[in-house]
Amino acid sequence: METTLEIGNDILTLSADEIRKMDHEMRLVGAHVTVGLPRPPRRYLRHGWQSWSLAAWTDSTPLPTQRPRLLQPMQTDPVYVHDEGPHGSWVGAIEFEDGKILLLGALGLETHVRLNGTRLEGWSEAESVEWLVAYGEESAIFARYADLLGDIFGRVEKKPAPRIWCSWYSLYTAIDEPTLGRIFDGLGDLPFDVLQVDDGWQVSIGDWEANAKFPAGMKALAERIKSTGRQAGLWLAPLIAVKSSKLFRSHPDWFLKDDQGRFISAGFNWGEPLFALDTTHPAALDWLAALMKQVRAWGFDYLKLDFLYAGGLPGKRHVDMPREAAYRNGIRVMREAMGADAFFLTCGAPILPSLGLCDALRVGPDVAGEWESHRDAVLLYNPTTPGAKNAVRTTLHRLWLKPLVQTDPDVAYFAARGNSLSPEQKRMLQDLALVCEFRATSDLPQWLTNEERESLRDFLGDQPEPRQIGRTQFQLGPRTVDFASAMSMPEPPRGLTSMQGALTGWLGSQGWVLNLLNKLGQRALEKMKKEL
Numbered sequence: 186m187e188t189t190l191e192i193g194n195d196i197l198t199l200s201a202d203e204i205r206k207m208d209h210e211m212r213l214v215g216a217h218v219t220v221g222l223p224r225p226p227r228r229y230l231r232h233g234w235q236s237w238s239l240a241a242w243t244d245s246t247p248l249p250t251q252r253p254r255l256l257q258p259m260q261t262d263p264v265y266v267h268d269e270g271p272h273g274s275w276v277g278a279i280e281f282e283d284g285k286i287l288l289l290g291a292l293g294l295e296t297h298v299r300l301n302g303t304r305l306e307g308w309s310e311a312e313s314v315e316w317l318v319a320y321g322e323e324s325a326i327f328a329r330y331a332d333l334l335g336d337i338f339g340r341v342e343k344k345p346a347p348r349i350w351c352s353w354y355s356l357y358t359a360i361d362e363p364t365l366g367r368i369f370d371g372l373g374d375l376p377f378d379v380l381q382v383d384d385g386w387q388v389s390i391g392d393w394e395a396n397a398k399f400p401a402g403m404k405a406l407a408e409r410i411k412s413t414g415r416q417a418g419l420w421l422a423p424l425i426a427v428k429s430s431k432l433f434r435s436h437p438d439w440f441l442k443d444d445q446g447r448f449i450s451a452g453f454n455w456g457e458p459l460f461a462l463d464t465t466h467p468a469a470l471d472w473l474a475a476l477m478k479q480v481r482a483w484g485f486d487y488l489k490l491d492f493l494y495a496g497g498l499p500g501k502r503h504v505d506m507p508r509e510a511a512y513r514n515g516i517r518v519m520r521e522a523m524g525a526d527a528f529f530l531t532c533g534a535p536i537l538p539s540l541g542l543c544d545a546l547r548v549g550p551d552v553a554g555e556w557e558s559h560r561d562a563v564l565l566y567n568p569t570t571p572g573a574k575n576a577v578r579t580t581l582h583r584l585w586l587k588p589l590v591q592t593d594p595d596v597a598y599f600a601a602r603g604n605s606l607s608p609e610q611k612r613m614l615q616d617l618a619l620v621c622e623f624r625a626t627s628d629l630p631q632w633l634t635n636e637e638r639e640s641l642r643d644f645l646g647d648q649p650e651p652r653q654i655g656r657t658q659f660q661l662g663p664r665t666v667d668f669a670s671a672m673s674m675p676e677p678p679r680g681l682t683s684m685q686g687a688l689t690g691w692l693g694s695q696g697w698v699l700n701l702l703n704k705l706g707q708r709a710l711e712k713m714k715k716e717l
């Protein structure tokens with residue numbers, strides 16, 4: 186059926202199986218719905234599928250397909266990576282000349298929104314769903330959408346976000362017992378609530394046992410952290426496994442395959458292809474539950490589960506169900522196994538299917554010690570790679586989720602050493618953390634000057650009660666901060682730059698190239714670690 190909606194001097198045409206007019210909004214019902222526009226909009230809000238995928242207001246022209254191809258399954262929704270039109274998962278919005286927006290948002294999973302010329306199109310991969318169509322001020326419209334999503338997916342009791350030190354952005358995988366011990370001692374009385382051990386403690390991706398660098402074991406490590414008066418945190422990536430892992434070799438039937446029986450790619454990292462666990466397989470679910478219980482028994486109360494997109498990748502499953510429903514099934518099993526008293530942070534996670542089950546959600550790509558890489562931003566045109574600008578841009582466009590979940594913007598930097606960020610860029614990351622009310626750093630105490638250490642202490646104690654006063658502007662106590670300088674997208678590569686980008690993208694899809702870069706990075710880290 187069709188109807189019209191009058192917005193100012195414009196008439197929109199709505200099409201769906203069922204249309205209901207309500208106060209200040211419309212509800213559409215159908216597996217495919219459309220909203221016809223009088224003219225192409227000024228801007229379109231692209232909302233990416235998982236934590237690292239781009240979320241940003243852009244113009245309506247197609248963006249280049251991000252590279253390299255090998256990494257696409259771990260950075261965006263691989264089903265729609267070649268979609269030429271502006272596309273988003275679950276929700277899309279257009280901006281009118283007066284600054285007001287029109288939102289088309291699904292009230293269910295497995296859904297997408299595309300701008301097709303002068304038409305917003307919403308569709309479901311699974312079944313007929315309800316959609317919200319609302320027009321008005323951006324903050325009010327997204328607040329309404331978030332409220333409806335809370336009714337559908339549930340609202341966890343919001344716990345105060347802990348103040349976190351994590352090992353990743355200073356040491357990456359080059360961690361061991363003695364090094365972490367020196368860092369824990371060096372943190373002294375800095376007011377952290379959680380010390381989180383990141384990647385590098387495990388035997389393999391898939392084999393979640395302490396490796397040789399942690400001979401005392403994980404229970405002893407948790408006790409060492411708790412002896413400082415803080416909670417123990419741990420990083421895991423339970424929904425992926427590398428080919429060489431014991432888990433993959435012992436249970437290949439637990440992993441997603443395509444129609445030809447080939448394993449579904451979950452990307453490439455740690456020098457190997459990644460494969461995705463089937464979160465509908467009963468034995469795999471039992472294994473996930475046992476793993477969560479083991480981690481809690483070791484003494485870790487803060488769990489950061491990463492690379493979770495793998496649970497929602499397309500593929501054949503043991504139980505035939507839609508892919509986001511399957512992901513949510515796996516997350517629910519792990520949430521129940523770890524217990525409601527654990528603090529559960531999801532990362533690399535499909536956004537809407539995580540709601541109601543986790544305490545915090547990473548809402549942007551990883552930060553990095555540089556603002557923006559020419560290789561990644563221009564040659565590869567990849568907004569999902571680690572970088573401070575990428576992290577700020579996407580995080581800012583996901584802050585509408587704050588009423589539903591703690592929004593994790595990733596870490597802030599304070600030390601001058603170990604990064605190339607300007608003081609202004611570091612302050613922007615710090616301010617973003619204060620806006621999100623989720624504060625973390627990876628800075629090593631050995632690197633901090635007295636002034637930097639006191640700046641970190643002030644940051645951990647600051648509670649300015651942020652207030653949004655514009656799309657990119659916020660009031661933080663007496664200060665007004667603006668993140669506008671991080672919002673722009675690079676120009677699409679053309680001419681010689683396009684040719685260089687194609688070559689760089691090809692090289693980035695070669696496992697041997699990624700392995701070489703990884704080895705060089707590891708050597709530099711080991712050299713740095715000896716100086717601690």
